[in-house]
Amino acid sequence: MSGSDVNDQYVRFINVKKSYDQKNLVVKNFNLDIRKGEFVTLLGPSGSGKTTCLMMLAGFEDVTSGAIEINGKSVQDVAPYHRNIGMVFQHYALFPHMTIAENLAYPLKVRKLPSSEVKQKVKDSLALVELDAFGGRYPGQLSGGQKQRVALARSLIFEPSIVLMDEPLGALDKNLREHMQYEIKRLHEQLGFTAIYVTHDQTEALTMSDRIAVFNDGVVQQCSHPSALYETPANSFVADFIGENNHIHGTVEECNEQTATISLSRGDKVSALNINCPPKGEPCILSVRPENLFIAEAGREFDNVISAEFITRLYVGDAIRYFFKMSDGAELMVKMLNDQDAPVIEPGSQARLTWATDRGLALDKPADKDSVEAA
Amino acid sequence: MSNPELTQDEIKQADRNIRRRKLLAIFFVAPLLLFIFVTFVAPIGTMLYRSFYHPTVAELIPDTLAQLDDWSEESGDLPPTAALNAFAVELQTLAAERRSGKLAEEINRAYPGASSLIKSTARKVRRVDLAELQTSGGQLVLDAHKKWSDVNVWRAMKKSGSVIKDDFYLTALDLERNPQGEIVQRDTQIYLDLYWKSLKIAFYITALTALIGFPLAWYLANAPSRVANTLMIFVLLPFWTSLLVRTTAWIALLQTNGVINSTLMSLHIIDEPLDLLYTQFATVIAMTHILMPFMILPLYSVMKGIDPSYFRAALSLGAKPIPAFIRIYMPMTVPGLSAGALLVFIISIGYYITPALVGGTEGQMISNIIAFHMQSSNNWELAAALGSLLLLLITLLYWLYDRLVGISNLKLG
Numbered sequence: 001m002s003g004s005d006v007n008d009q010y011v012r013f014i015n016v017k018k019s020y021d022q023k024n025l026v027v028k029n030f031n032l033d034i035r036k037g038e039f040v041t042l043l044g045p046s047g048s049g050k051t052t053c054l055m056m057l058a059g060f061e062d063v064t065s066g067a068i069e070i071n072g073k074s075v076q077d078v079a080p081y082h083r084n085i086g087m088v089f090q091h092y093a094l095f096p097h098m099t100i101a102e103n104l105a106y107p108l109k110v111r112k113l114p115s116s117e118v119k120q121k122v123k124d125s126l127a128l129v130e131l132d133a134f135g136g137r138y139p140g141q142l143s144g145g146q147k148q149r150v151a152l153a154r155s156l157i158f159e160p161s162i163v164l165m166d167e168p169l170g171a172l173d174k175n176l177r178e179h180m181q182y183e184i185k186r187l188h189e190q191l192g193f194t195a196i197y198v199t200h201d202q203t204e205a206l207t208m209s210d211r212i213a214v215f216n217d218g219v220v221q222q223c224s225h226p227s228a229l230y231e232t233p234a235n236s237f238v239a240d241f242i243g244e245n246n247h248i249h250g251t252v253e254e255c256n257e258q259t260a261t262i263s264l265s266r267g268d269k270v271s272a273l274n275i276n277c278p279p280k281g282e283p284c285i286l287s288v289r290p291e292n293l294f295i296a297e298a299g300r301e302f303d304n305v306i307s308a309e310f311i312t313r314l315y316v317g318d319a320i321r322y323f324f325k326m327s328d329g330a331e332l333m334v335k336m337l338n339d340q341d342a343p344v345i346e347p348g349s350q351a352r353l354t355w356a357t358d359r360g361l362a363l364d365k366p367a368d369k370d371s372v373e374a375a
Numbered sequence: 376m377s378n379p380e381l382t383q384d385e386i387k388q389a390d391r392n393i394r395r396r397k398l399l400a401i402f403f404v405a406p407l408l409l410f411i412f413v414t415f416v417a418p419i420g421t422m423l424y425r426s427f428y429h430p431t432v433a434e435l436i437p438d439t440l441a442q443l444d445d446w447s448e449e450s451g452d453l454p455p456t457a458a459l460n461a462f463a464v465e466l467q468t469l470a471a472e473r474r475s476g477k478l479a480e481e482i483n484r485a486y487p488g489a490s491s492l493i494k495s496t497a498r499k500v501r502r503v504d505l506a507e508l509q510t511s512g513g514q515l516v517l518d519a520h521k522k523w524s525d526v527n528v529w530r531a532m533k534k535s536g537s538v539i540k541d542d543f544y545l546t547a548l549d550l551e552r553n554p555q556g557e558i559v560q561r562d563t564q565i566y567l568d569l570y571w572k573s574l575k576i577a578f579y580i581t582a583l584t585a586l587i588g589f590p591l592a593w594y595l596a597n598a599p600s601r602v603a604n605t606l607m608i609f610v611l612l613p614f615w616t617s618l619l620v621r622t623t624a625w626i627a628l629l630q631t632n633g634v635i636n637s638t639l640m641s642l643h644i645i646d647e648p649l650d651l652l653y654t655q656f657a658t659v660i661a662m663t664h665i666l667m668p669f670m671i672l673p674l675y676s677v678m679k680g681i682d683p684s685y686f687r688a689a690l691s692l693g694a695k696p697i698p699a700f701i702r703i704y705m706p707m708t709v710p711g712l713s714a715g716a717l718l719v720f721i722i723s724i725g726y727y728i729t730p731a732l733v734g735g736t737e738g739q740m741i742s743n744i745i746a747f748h749m750q751s752s753n754n755w756e757l758a759a760a761l762g763s764l765l766l767l768l769i770t771l772l773y774w775l776y777d778r779l780v781g782i783s784n785l786k787l788g
Binding site: 058059060079080081082083084085086087089090091093095096097106107110111154155158 | 682684685687688689690691692693694695696698699702703706707
């Protein structure tokens, strides 16, 4: 990262730590640089410290140690109402006693804009989120998706350079959520603000973000582009948290720069890419995505083959999930498109599972909690 | 899916089910309904009835009143002899039954001085022969006292004799009928002043509880639950102590040699004790203390339900904390504030014990005068009229509140 360019370090978290009781750290040494106009998602299970980071940036929580900078200036002593950061809350936080238009006008009125300008901006803003006719209604008369659009419009109307979103789609149902993801993305591209988005939904993070910071236990496990996170996760937590995954326990037999050879419990030797492989002789995890694992009987065969017992299959519609059990008890899943190649297997029968070396990842043991900073 | 309509039998069955459920519901509610009727609806109904239906005089001297019906009171003449004779006969009967005192008391309200007049005359006619009374009893009565020749006595008697009357309401509103039968103001305003004072005191108490209760409720709603729970016990503590104990504690605090006065004097802030007890101030301060939980609890429950993100949203939109609090947070507390205010106001306007104990004459409220008429002056009808007017006043205020704030905006807990 080129440190001199201020646009590349528009928002900076520098060694940020946060503790509520001076004993337990909620956020442990958080470092992140965000480019101007970038869409960054903080992704992690609940309680991992991602919302706390957002609240510290917004100014609602103070930083226990470290610094947060916006545009090269520390925001430590700037009150939340002077930070000029737009914020979208999970439960919308639309003021229930004001109409939609009044809600939108509120940030402009506190900035003492002339009323004609306020009117025009409210009108434009309603048009932006396609709610032109709803200005006179109260939030209680709107559906969840409409409320969310108003909340979004309100956080944008005073033209903040940064917009924070704290699980904004958490309260919506699945279809609406997908539509709103698209809507947020559209506004981001149209207006070019810097967005920091918090979610625990990995699909949402993958579809929307330029970069994703995966949180666990107060630590960023990996911060990278969605494809990098999915295809080359830095450790088993990331591999597990993003998408579905098969875990195979093994011991490192040999490893070089590119690949690692792993011996499995029954003595099979398989190879995989060396992503984060422990040294020779150590236990490790081999991770293969369900869509990269194939049933040899269905026609294709790759470098690595193991045998497993078929248990059952789950019909999902566009895909079929096949469940297998290895002799040491570990379960494996194969995801296949529901086309004419999808095989029918007798439950209890042995099948051969196969994958290509460059689709298997050799990772650390999950107990290993070393933080990996990729960005 | 051939026939989407219900058959007759199915409809009957459904009706039966609904009826059975309704019966069951009534069965569950019945004891409470009965209880409410016996202890609440019936007494209030009786009270309302009593405030205008007053048959006592009509029962005491029915014949006289029947005779007086033909007499025109505006003429200025005395009633006909037949009426006077009938009165003499009935007075004798009442005297023999020792009920003439009751009549004296009743007529005295309409004609001050009639009490001794009737009692002394009753003593005189008691021993007279019945036959003589029937023929010349009227003359005997007129001779007994010169006041009997005053037409107004008879007017008062005729007026008292009517069963349905508005006199008590007129009295309760400081009005009266002059001899011409027109409604005029009384010289002294007693009850209207008292109503006005009760309203004022109730308003002070409501304002004080809101002023003190609002910040406390806010703190309770935002404090960590351990602190909030401990403090909540202190808020509720007054509920668990006897009302009398709390009121007498205020007497101990406020009296001339009480805690407040002796402390202030020992600190040389004042030279002689202040008159704190038996004032309006004492009523207001003691009732504010007693009614505080009624303000804090609804406020607390409403504030507890306000998502802190509203306030944060206002800050993030650029509002400074105080304007954000006033413009965003306060309007959301209106349901709790208005529920608390309504509770405190309505409870305090009819409060009895505390003003009676610490209010003295200055701190009396309308309920104290109602109690006085119930217990001391034995004028239940006036008490009933005063009570009915109080009920009307509260209903009016409630209606006004509904118009201004809206009952649907109310949140009690």
